[in-house]
Amino acid sequence: MQILKADPANFAAIPDYPFAENWTDIDLGDGFSGRMHYLDEGPADAPPVLLLHGEPSWSYLYRKMIPTLVEAGFRCLAPDLIGFGKSDKPDDASFYSYDRHIDWLKQWREAVVPGPAALFCQDWGGLLGLRMVGEEPERFACVVASNTFLPTGGTPSPAFLMWREFAKSSPEFKIGELLQRATATTRTDAEIAAYDAPFPDEPSKAGARAFPQLVPVEDGMEGIAQNKAAWEGLAAYDKPFLTLFGEDDPITGGLAQPLIDRIKGAQNMPHTMLPKCGHFCQEDRPAELAQGVIDTAKKAGFL
Template identity: 85%
Template structure:
């Protein structure tokens, strides 16, 4: 197996993404090491908000939200998950597991922002972030979740099964086009190119192809026991927990109610289903999502 590093030339002149590069060394396991890239925007002493992306995007997804959050007084930290963005990419699909992604992201957090922080999460950013909240609720001050869930088996929807098979076997796995199809507003050619930038060839897409098959949506899958244990802490999370989901997301759009019904901190929060909003809600409704995060942090007393 090879650890692929990013080609800086492919990330030149990205629209609305002129953030300095930051890096953390990560123990991949099996004697391997690599680097995780992240955005760090805003004053270092400001209240931190963690921005976790999902599949198959990267921190570029948050470029429209970060200015709103920084202006409100946040320090924004947006990592690129291993296998995505500018972060290093093992080229073996089988190397990626749910537990390894949790370990890699926790290593990043422990190194970069160990203090309590707010969380915004979407897609796999929620499968990772919500599990981290459940396992260590004291390290999170509030949460805003969009188009995500914390699965514990069951019966997957036909839409998800189709997506899982497509990611696994389709020879036409173009990341930028996927982002275009899963948003309710159009992307520019430059934006599509930015989502393609981390993936110059098939080997670099191993992490992106692996993720859908790791979602524990069927009984007996790895991650179910860990997620069930995490749900105990997540359900008891008393701090403000807001859901803002896109109405036009066919896979996760209807899953917000499960979070609202089970999590203590979700009670009496102004949850919303956003119109003209697809799966990648950060592209379609960035201002509304940022304001939701700001209001939630203020309700928590975490942001002035």
């Protein structure tokens, strides 16, 4: 296996991404190491908010939300998960696992922002972030979740099964086009190219192809026991917890209600299904999402 490094030349023409690079060394396991790239915008002593992306995006997804959040008084921290964005990429899909992603993300957090933080999470950012909330609720001041869930087995939907098989076996796995198809608004050619930038060839897409295979939506899959244990802490989480889901997302659009019903801190919050909003809600409704984070943090007394 090789650990691939991102070519800076691929990111030279990225639009609307004027953010400085930051890096953390990560122990990947099995004797391998790599670097995780992240954004760190806003005053170092401001209340931190973690912005966790999912599949198959990267921190570019948060370019529209970060300026608003910084202006409101946050320190915004948006990592590129290992295998994504500017972060290093193991080129063997079998090397990736749910637990390894949790471990890599926890290593990053311990190094960068070990104290309490607000959380915004979407897609796999929620499968990782919500599990972390359940395992260490005292480290999260408040949570806003969008188009995500914390699965514990069951029967996957036909739409998800189609997506999982496509990610695994499709000969053409064009990341930018996937983002385009899963938003309710139109991406420019430059934005599509920006989402393609981290994935110039097939080996660089190993992590993106692996993620859908790791979602524990069927009984017996790895991660179910860990998520069930995390749900005990997540259900008891009593700080403000808000859901803002895109109503045009065919896979996760209907998964807000289980979070609302089960999580204590979600009670009496202004949960909203956002119209004209697809899976990648940060592209379609960045203003509403940023305001939701601001309002939730204020309700928590964190901002």
